[in-house]
Amino acid sequence: MSKPVDTSDNTFDSDVIASDLPVLVDFWAPWCGPCRMVAPVVEELANDYEGKVKFYKLNTDDNPNIAGKYGIRSIPTLLIFKDGNQVGQIVGFKPKQALAKEIDLVL
Numbered sequence: 801m802s803k804p805v806d807t808s809d810n811t812f813d814s815d816v817i818a819s820d821l822p823v824l825v826d827f828w829a830p831w832c833g834p835c836r837m838v839a840p841v842v843e844e845l846a847n848d849y850e851g852k853v854k855f856y857k858l859n860t861d862d863n864p865n866i867a868g869k870y871g872i873r874s875i876p877t878l879l880i881f882k883d884g885n886q887v888g889q890i891v892g893f894k895p896k897q898a899l900a901k902e903i904d905l906v907l
Contacts, residue, residue, distance in 0.1 A: 802846045802847050802850040802855070803843055803846055803855075804826060804842055804843065804846050804855035804856055804857045805854075805855070805856050805857070806856070806857050806858075806859070807825065807856040807857070807858050807863075808858070808862070808863050808866075809863040809864075809865040809866050812858070812863075812866045815854075815856055816854075816856060816881050817881070817884040818884065819854055819881070819884075821852065821853060821854050822852075822853045822854070822880060822881065822882045822887075822903070822906050822907065823853065823854045823855070823856060823880070823881045823882075824842070824845070824853055824854075824855050824856070824878055824879070824880050824881075824903065825855075825856045825857070825858055825878065825879045825880075825881065826838065826839070826842050826855070826856070826857045826858070826876060826878050827858050827860050827867055827870075827872045827875050827876060827877045827878070827879065828857060828858070828859060828860065828875055828876050829859060829860050829861045829875055830859070830861070831861075832875050832876065834875075834876055834892060834893045835875055835876045837893050838876045838878075838893050838894075839857075841895070841896045841899060842855060842857075842878070842899075844896060845896065845899055845900060845903065848900070849903060852907060853903060853907070860872055860875055870886065874891055874892070876891075876892065876893065877889065877890070877891050877892075878890040878891075878899065878902075880902060880903065880906055882906045887905075887906050888902050888903075888905065888906060890902055
């Protein structure tokens with residue numbers, strides 16, 4: 801079973817920007833209620849897209865540099881990257897089908 805992997809200010813470039821596959825990054829924080837709602841949905845998607853898309857989580861409290869670089873103002877925010885470039889953004893909780901549709905756009 802595939803799960804989102806933690807990334808950080810230090811590993812973001814090697815994990816996400818240098819990835820050969822598209823990447824979805826879940827920007828979250830432990831105190832955020834909607835983040836806890838979206839987490840199991842992102843885990844299901846990580847399973848569904850195993851081998852096609854990489855999934856990472858970034859705790860914005862612990863990693864303010866990357867969150868700031870991408871202008872993360874509200875969480876949860878999901879960013880989708882392809883070939884090192886941001887190609888999608890989803891802010892707030894969305895149902896699984898809506899997230900899958902966004903992912904499919906970059907595949």
